[in-house]
Structure formats: structure tokens, C-alpha cells
Amino acid sequence: MNEAPDFVLFLGRFHPLVVHLPIGFLIFAFLLEILGRRKKFEALKIAIPLALLLGFLSALVACILGYMLSLSGDYDGDMLDSHFWFGVITTALVLIAWLIRTDKINLKTDLKIKANISALTLIVILISITGHYGGNLTHGSDYLTKYLPFNKKEEKQLAKLEKVEDAIVFDYLAQPILDNKCASCHNESKQKGGLSFQDSLSIAKGGKSGATLIAGNAMQSEMIKRVLLDPHHDDFMPPDGKTPLTEDEITILKYWIDNANADFSSKVSSLETSEDVMHIAADMLGIKSASKKGDVSLPDVPKIEASILEDIMNEGFTVRELVFESNLYEVTLPTYNKNMGSNDLKVKLEKLSKLKDNILWLYVENGGLTDDQLKTISNFKNLQKLVINRNPITDEGLASLTKLESLSSLNIYGTEVSKSGLETFSKLKNLKTVYAWDTNITAKDLESFTEEESPEIVIAP
């Protein structure tokens, strides 16, 4: 079927361009006819035969080019046949309409008026049908209705998953990528290169150039080779103008072919899965990946007014947003700014409380912070990192920090914390590291503190 010479295919590709000419001409002819019925516009009727003639000629060219294009074999048979025959019929009807209009076929006057109108109406209907089939061939049959409101077509609904491990690799990970990035050209009705990603059968079948994948060998599989080519290479997929696959997507496809052996029913849990893949998969599925200790996700917090931030900065705090537009901040009271704003630390911290849920990292180093003031800080519930070294803090003040459930890093070197402070650490379930050099905690104290879940405590180099 693919024996058509290149030049024919080259011309054939002009079909989608030329095909719009007859559509325009013929609809214009129809409009002229409607308008021409009114006295005011009667003169327009003169132009109808010309519009019909141009419509016929361009339709004829479009038909020929369309036939040439169909020789490429990239299109689905049934849909193509319908499009083909509707096109031909439309063209023939246009010819007849023109012949009637120009009296080459003689009809009685009243019959002729009826014939003229009905022919044009029929032409518009036929053109619409032909055009619809053509559109389906080019864009896929669900292109038109995909975003149709109130008519969400029933997709293969996948049950929401709790754990990445439960996901069937193909259904949950690989297929969404293929659907998204490949299926607009490789589907049942439009099989570019004879390849369809409609379902497991058609994927297994492959395309004109053979199997699209080799189970267990991603790098030799055509599917992966094509997406990894230089983007300017002729064989690169997806072709120019379409969104290329991201690195993550390629990783997932490779994982499916290599680790899952391109199997359609394997689950993530049954396979050897790298951390990287787990992360990508978790992202794709909208699951928070199995959290390690201390990996606290970013909280959702309300926006803070600029005036409040300004107020806090006027007290000497340095405020930096940790992620752009996350409203999450790193706040530092630099030693050189300590005396800025005449208020003492207690008042400063109270002002800072207006920002309390938005602070992720807090640095108050060598600032004369007392146990009492630490209690204010213990209400900053989203704190992940707290750096309060070289302050007169004792175990008592430290105990108030147990409320900080997100805290993963605590720096208290040079404070007066002692062995009983260790209890506080074990209550903080996300605490990963405590920097406690130059405190009253000794290496001996730590010997007895070796529970499974306890954080790493750094006391000496």
C-alpha cells in the first residue's frame, strides 16, 4: 500500500490546505443565494455561478490531492472511505448545481428555483459531513468533543490509589503518557506509520517498521529510540510542533519496558523500582511519596500583607521567601541587626508572631533568647529548621518545643541544655538532626540515648 512515489505524497500533503477553498466558495455561494432572495441584494445572485464553478474546480483538485494523501496508508480504512466518498459526492453535486444554475441542464423556472436552493443546502450539509470526517482523520475522533461541556465522556476511570506500589505500571503510568503525547497521531483512526497506541493489542502489534518495543530492552526499543533522537532528526518523535516528552516521562516509559518487561498488568510493588521512578510516579499519581523522617511537605499558608512584613523587617529581621509565591519564609535576626528597632527581643518576637505559620526556617543566633521567649517561638507550628545557638536556653525552655511537629533540624549549640533535654528530642517525631556541641550534653549521655527513632545528635567534631 505504501508504494506511492514520494512526489505524489508530497502533493497529497497539500490536501488539508486546498480543501478549505471549496468549503469557502460553496458556503459563500449559499450565503449569496439566501441574501439574494431579498430585493435589496438581488444583484448578488449574478455571482453564484462563478462561486459554484470555483467551488467545483477547487473541490476537484482537493479530491485528487486527497486521494494522493490517502495513498500514504496512514489513515484508518473505514473513516477514510466515508470521507472519500462524501467528498466525491459533494464534488459531483456541485457540478450538477452549477450546470442547473447556468442552464446547461434545462429545467422549468419554478422547478429550477427549488432545485437551486435545495442543491445549495444539500451541498452545505454534505460539506459539513465530509469536513467532519476529515477532521476526525487528522485530529482523532475525540478531538471535537473532548472539551464539550456537560458531556464528559466516560473515560476508563482508574481508581484513586493510596500507595505508588499499588499502581499497575501500564495503566497508571505508561498509558497516560502515551495518551497525552503520542495518541493524537497513533490511534485507531489515525495510524501514522501504521502504529496505534489505542490499547495493549495494538501496541504489541507495532507499526510499519516493526515492533515498537522490545520487552526488557528500552534502549533498543523503537519507541524509546525515537524520543531520544536529536530533536532535529527526521525520525524524532513527537514530530515538530508537538510537545516532546519530558525526561521524567521517558524515565517512566523506560521503566515500564525494562523493569516491567513491557507487561500490561505488572504492579509497581512486584518490580525493582528506583527511588527516582518512585518520586516521578508519586508526582504523576498525586500521591505524597512515602515520607522519610524529616521530609515534611510544604504547608499551605495564607498570604501575608506587605505592611506586616515591612513591620517585621523594621525590627531588624531579615525575611526571605523560601519558594517564590509560597508565602513561606526564612527569618533571621542577624547579630548585626539585633539593635535595630528599639524594642527588646520579647517585643520583636511578638511582632514576628503575626507571621508565625509562614515561617519555615528561623535563625535567632547569639541573640540573648531566653526560655520564656522560646515559648513564643514554640507556637510557630510550621517550623522545619530552628537555629537558636549561643542563647541562654535551658531544658525547661526546650521542652516547650515539643509542639513543633514539623521540626527536622534544631541547632542549640552553646546553650545550657543538658541530658534531660534529650527527652524533648525523642518527642519530636520528625526531628532528624540536633546540633548540640558545647552544651551540657556529653558523649556519655548519648550512649543511653540510642533508640531506633532518635535523631542524630552532633556534639563534638
Place this chain on the structure above:
Amino acid sequence: MCDHHDTLRSNNKDLQKVENQIDRRHFLKKTSLGLGAIALGSLLGTEKAWASIGNNGNASVNAFTQNRLGLPHHLPKAKRIIYLFQSGGPSQLDLFDYKPKLVDMFGKDLPESVMQGQRLTGMSGSQSTLPIAPSLFNFKQYGESRAWVSELMPHLSEVVDDICFIKSMQTDQINHTPAVTFMQTGHQLPGRPSIGSWLSYGLGSDNENLPTFITLISKNGKGQPLKAGLWGNGFLPTEHQGVQFRSGKDPVLYLNNPDNYDGTDRKKMLDYLDKLNTIQHDAYGDPEIQARMTQYEMAFRMQTSIPEVTDTKDEPEHIFDMYGKDSKDPGTYAANCLMARKLLEKGVKFVQLYHQGWDQHISCPGGVKNKARQTDQATAALLKDLKQRGMLDDTLVIWGGEFGRTVYSQGQLTKTNYGRDHHPKAFTMWMAGAGVKPGFTYGETDDFSYNVTKDPVHVHDFHATLLHLLGIDHERLTFKHQGRRYRLTDVHGHVVKDLLT
């Protein structure tokens, strides 16, 4: 306009023309900004637009409300970096990349199957043989991570469990100047911004009294020269260039006021100077004028901040002991490591330390030994010191040179001596601290430490990873110059996710 008396006026004819322009500029600026702001305000939600025109009072407020670059892109792991650059190309074969099989191949010609047509330098390319030179030094495994370190680094071997080794570094350059330039700017030719400049441009300053990006060169290094372009800003605004401290007693000169001047009116003088410079800037639009204004202000603030930060008087004796006896001699590698820690503590974002002389073409064993002696203790001490202060939590430490060295001997190979030539295809670097896996080794080389056999890390990948740790997507921090957008990694680079915690 009625507020002429507020602006600086002069009777100079040349300047009068400029002054008229100012009026027009002011008018246009005010009206167009006003209209623009109203339009913007309705688009974006009003607070932001008003906030940016409303007050010019507090610079730091504006600095972050106008986060024009949209940074950071994600939650950073590191907030500062210290890059211990070992200039010259340290021999990975004598320090970290243990190759026991070489002992049996002593003196044999390096097989072509290993070299694979690799282009050599003119220094060893014409040798009739390329005799394999196994390292003279003993290697042992250390720490829980069982990392291999040679006997030349006795101090560093104590802290291997904090270190993430990359044994599979690769560069494109085989000679010093292009290779160092490539490592520091992402391109072999001079003219691109250095890593520190990109960070200063992208993330700004944590301490307005000190430069964001400081370069220290140890005086006891000696070797291939370094040039200011390595810490240059390239096409980025000039205030983002690295500020080089002198290696000596006075890291920055002329900070003291001259005799008989108390400095009280200096601020006033600078304010007037600012006004004059603003006129010049409005007239000529040269961004260098603005950069100069920024730098005058910085110099003024450094008059007080620098003596404070460079003074090591308050450091206790045991800290000096930890860094080694060199640390009391200003300008040495050890003293610079100590100063670097102090700078980082004060909020300097990027300290670029250079130690030269790792270029052992001849007498490699003696040379490497000497270099290791100069650096080992202080490097390890810096890691320990940062760790005990909890700073390793958000500081990234980087150690490495511009390339590695060859397994074969340049010049004559004897039982006790060999030389090693430049080798770009495989070398070792390490990182420690914020966001990188501690006690971890990544990448492998072949039995000759000549080719990477597993997990290569190209210089561009290293840059991408570094930016990632600071919360920057290396593909999105760009600057438009001469008609196109540039990045540190330009069109290359992948984040090496396996290195990250």
C-alpha cells in the same frame, strides 16, 4: 515642575541640558508609571503594584517584594556555598581513586584500548611510551562508609562519613585556563558569569554589609595563575562580581580613614556623590554608573563590617589548633578556611577559595604530598567546624580542581618518582553538607582511573546540581545578552538526583 529646589542644580552649561532632560524623564516616568501601575494593579491584584511604587524607604522590603526573577524555584537545601578550588588538577590517583591492580602493571605501556584515541597534551603526547605509574601511597578504607582515602589525607579520612565523593567527574578541557574557566563559568572562553555571580544575581544578599560573593586565594599555593574573570560577572550587572580579598594581614585595603579625618560626614558625601551619579546615569543610561554607586555604598558599609569579620582575635586556641598552625598566618589556606567560616557565619552566600599548585607534571609524589600537607588539616577542620556549629546543615562544601591527572607517567618513571599529565576524562571531586548524601560515593572509573565506567558527571551536571541545591532550576535562571538568553549551564546539564538526600 515645582520641585526643582529638591533636585541638584548647577550652573554648568553642559549639565543644564541634562537637567532639562531629567524633568522630561521625571514627568514621563511618573505619568507612565502611574498609568502602568493602575493597569497592572487591576490585572494582578492591587497590593503588589502599589507596594512597588509606594515606598522607596526600606531597600530590603523592596528587594523581596520585587522578586523579579521568581526565585527560588523550589525549597532550597543550601543557603551558602564554600568552594575549595584546588587549582592545577589534583591527582585523583594519589588521593581518592584507589586502583590496586596498577601495581602489577608498573611501567607497562598504557594500552590503546584504554586510551581510545584520547588527545593528549603537547607535554606528554610525544612520549615514545606511556608507562603506567601506580600510586606510591597507601590507601585505606575509613568510616562507616568505608571510603578509600590515601595516607596523604589523614585528617580528611576522619570525616569521610560526612562527604559525598564523585569519582566520575568529566570535563571537556585539557588545559588550565580553559578548564578552570569552564569549571567556574560553564564555558571554556572567558566572558561568561561565574557561579557566584549567578547566585548573587539570582538570590541576592543575606547580609547587605558584606559582598555576596567573596574570593580568597591562598598565598602558600603558587602555581598556574588565576585571573579575575574566574570570579567575574560576565554580562551580569557588575555589582555581582566576586570581591577578591588580599591574602595577607589586611584582606581589604584602605578601610581605615586617613589621618585627621573622622569619617562622620562620609555618608553625606556619598549621598551627594549618588545624586551626581544619578544625573550621569539618567543622561547616559550606562548601567556601570549604577554598579559603581552600589559599590561605593558597599565599600562604605565594609569599613565597619570587614574589620569585624576578618579579625580572628576572638577565636579560641583550640579552633586554631584544629585548623593547624598555618591558620595563624593570614593568607594561608588554613587561615582562609577559618576566615571563610567566619564569612559564611555572617551571611556571605558564596566563598570561593583557591589553592594553587596541584599541577604535578614532574615529581608528582612529592608535589601531591606537599599540597596535601598544606590543605588536608584545614579542609577537614572546616568540615568539622561547620558541623559542630550546625552550619553543615545549610552550607554546601565543594572540593575539587579543574581536571584530573593521567595514570601514565609524564617523563621518566622510576620506583620512587613519576609525573602525571592533565586528564579531563575522569577525576574526583567531593561535596559535603546541605542536601548531598553523606558518606556516599558516586560513579566509578576503570582500573586505570582513565575512563568513567559508571554514572559520569559532567561539569554542566555538577553546575545543574549545585544550583538545584540552592533552590534554582538551572534551566530557568537566565539572562538575556546579545539577543539570546544564557544560563550557567547554557544548553546542557542534568541534575544528578542520586547525589541528593
